[in-house]
Amino acid sequence: MLWSAYSLRNLWARRVTTLLTLLGLGLVVFVFVAILMLAHGLERTMGKTGDPANAIVMSKGALSEIESSLSREQTGVLAAQPEVITLADHQAAAVREIALQLTLRKQEGGSLASLSLRGSSPDAFAVRPLVRIAQGRLWQPGTTEVIVGTQVAKQFPEARLSETLRFGRREWTVVGIFEAEGSGFDSEVWGDAEQMMATFHRTLFSSMTVRLADPTVLPAFKARLERDPRFKVSVKREPEYYEGKAEGLARLIRVTGLFLTLVFSVGAILGATMTMSASVAHRTTEIGTLRTLGFTRSHILQAFLLESSLLGLAGGLLGVAGAALLNSVTISTVNWDTGAELAFAFHLTPTMVGEGLLFAAGMGIIGGLVPAARAAHIEIVHALGQRTV
Amino acid sequence: MTLMRLMFRNTVRRPVRLALTVGGLAMVVLAFGLLRLTLDEWHSGVKAAANNRLITVHAMSDSLLLPLSYRERMAVVPGVQVVHYGNVFGVEYRDAKESFGAFAEHMSTFFETYPEVILNEGDRLAFLKDRGGCLIGLKLAARFGWKVGDVIPLKGTTHPGNWDLVVRGIFRSSSPGIMGEGELYVHWEFANERLRATAPDRVDQVGWYVTTTAPGVNPRTVVAAIDATFANSFAETRTEREQAYIAGWVARSGALLDALDWLSGVMNGIAALVLVNALAMAVRERTREYGVMKTLGFQPRHLVALVLGESLLVALGGALAGLGLLYPAARLYAVMVAGGKTVGAYEITSETIGMCLGVMGLVGLLAALWPAVRLSRMTTLEGLRHRG
Amino acid sequence: MVDPVVSLQKVTKSYSRAGTDVSVLRDLSFDIPAGTFLAIMGPSGSGKSTLLNVMAGIDRPTSGSVVVAGTRLDGLSEGEMARWRARHIGYVFQTYNLIPVLTAAENVELPLALTHLTRRERSDHVRTALRLVGLGDRMAHYPRQLSGGQEQRVGVARAIVSDPTMILADEPTGNLDRESADDILTLLARLNRELGKTIVMVTHDPRAAERAQMIRYLEKGVLEMPP
Structure with a gap:
């Protein structure tokens, strides 16, 4: 108890230096946690896109919906597979869709951005129960009405409720806003597949998403369809497919972030070492006195290590607190794997708080190691003989 | 002191x-x-963009395709010198982790449109003669140890099917910001031909047109003239100077x-x-x-x-x-x-x-x-x- | 009588400590004629260092006027005071206060950085000053390589190198053994006698004070003749 009070008061006695070191450590932890939050937020967004019991079927070889094409006959056969569950109205829980993109301007005078435009059918809501209409209503099948995700409505003034979009020489009215629990669908525009195919002179769909009885059925379903030469399709679990579509972005965030944090932390550790060295140098006489009183070298080592880990922890708290302010701040940027705009949020988890604090304490301890060892090895005679002026 | x-x-x-x-x-x-x-x-x-190159894409999205027939109508727009076009040629080598950029380009106009490409004359002629050949950048060649004459087995994603391409030349680039050395190029006509069987919806369509403007012509007037040509057609166009086009992509990030x-x-x-x-x-x-x-x-x-x-x-x-x-x-x-x-x-x-x-x-x-x-x-x- | 180098009129210096005003100097008036070697004695806390600092322009009196070397100090700004000090005052500290990273010669040269002397003139001055204090052979030594007495001699050399009007010494022998102290006092006496320097020395050591021409006692803020 006395020991930690000793360490704490020493930190307080040199508060300017302590504060500067704290800020340095805090900034490093802030960056570290912020990067984790962003990468996690992105993966969460993509991982929530779709349902584990859903399978997305695309033409063989296609890496994305945009590259894929399925004929009307193919989709009919696919929907009739026994693994696909049946809805209350005896229809198969399957939705065939066409993937397009739409370029709009972000804000007045902002940059252009591409949006995922999904030609679909109302069945999409049966297949993806997560998605629900938040405002307005569903589009009328057979019309040029569209609905937009919440993030689209937020980022693009041209796509707000009741606005009219112009593309393919036709006008498309936004009649509803849908909400998909922060998943990637929130960054999409949905409308009637048949209308869009007619508009763009297309005869082929892009993909088909089917709902299976439960997630465990999927591997067998996938194996059967992919092996059968009549289908010429590839099958992926829906959320896994979307997760794969953000790998490039996730890697950039993680690599850049962690590389920088690593480099940073070396700087902060050196800062901590400097602070602790000065603290030791300053207290040579005091250390001599303590040793004369009967405290052992290991006591001295402990006191200084405690002091430096307290320094680290305090910095860590500062950094984590700063990062917590970023929680659920949304950023919207282009996803390079698809070329389309994607919104995702910083997301803080308890694990990250722990990691941040641990990281901070670690930096403090590593930084304090050499000065503490030096303090422990000071000779009493030397320490007391030192001139104080 | x-x-x-x-x-x-x-x-x-x-x-x-x-x-x-x-x-x-x-x-x-x-x-x-x-x-x-x-x-x-x-x-x-x-920074590396050329002043006289214009990029034309589908007005609705870069990912949508434009009809090949626009080529003739663009060529007659005043101030246009060369009309070049290309597509993404999506391929996988071995597996998705080892992918690289690949493009199908109209090769009769490619070299005059992109003087950044540095390739010796012998290889250039050999490549132009072989419709099933490919051209690879120096970095890509170094990455997989490919040499001229090697056959590269690729799996198509945008262009379904298996593609065995013979390397006809390895190029360097005088401006990696525009023309990277990590990419592969094939003949657009060759890639297009195979689509007739595999993806008829995409035949005779191009991802982008690149036009060069004649010396002394204000590129802005050409930009406006091209877009005006296709206004109210079923696929409207968005034309930008190369620099603005690239800057637009950077701005998206x-x-x-x-x-x-x-x-x-x-x-x-x-x-x-x-x-x-x-x-x-x-x-x-x-x-x-x-x-x-x-x-x-x-x-x-x-x-x-x-x-x-x-x-x-x-x-x-x-x-x-x-x-x-x-x-x-x-x-x-x-x-x-x-x-x-x-x-x-x-x-x-x-x-x-x-x-x-x-x-x-x-x-x-x-x-x-x-x-x-x-x-x-x-x-x-x-x-x-x-x-x- | 010669013109006074120092002239104090009704100088009072008080500090407020724990709510009450403590006067260290009370209505002090006296002159110091040029060429004097004056020792000021007094017990600890009598205000003798404060008096010295007031004369050196590093402390200001609460009231009264101080004229040193023909300049009235009360009206000067910090900057003007520093310039004035560089020209007229050589200060010798009890704890020598040499800059540890500079050699003996460089320490002595330091005040000359404020003058417009050429490099050559500066090094001549430094050599002369160090020879005068008997350290001509220690020019390149760092303070930690010198004994206490030697360090203080470098301190004296630094005080005289710019040829100031007067030398102020605050317990110059306070940290020295008897023998080194005698050396320093002999040196100060010589500077006074041979070069005519006005010297004011604060000390609590009667044996040191004996070496001065004149001794004054400061007690309860008032300056008195020796008993």
């Missing part, structure tokens, strides 16, 4: 602390340098680039903290000496100059050490970001060096501010009475 000497000696007075400070600063400069390189990499295409920019600001904050801390310690220890100097008749400005000089000296040391580390680190970082894909340039330019030095100079200046203010406020007596 004695003061100059005093400044140098003060700087190296605590070798351990100096090493720690310079080390800390070097790390920050290193991180800052890496970020600047990342941002430079992003903007490299914008604006949120991320802003975050990186912001991060590099935070970094300099850390640098300033490290330096302020070291200086504050040094100044506190030497307070008595400063008091003595004041007694001898030195003015506050002399003392401020001493501290400022020391601060700048240490900052400079940190900048130089950091730049020294930047060279090997940039290479490692480039490989990591690429994650198995073709590695970007990440070239350290004199601009990067100047930026690092400039920013550290500023940090040195700022870090000296607070100790300097404290020193000039301190009375002689306070200085003399100070117990270190």
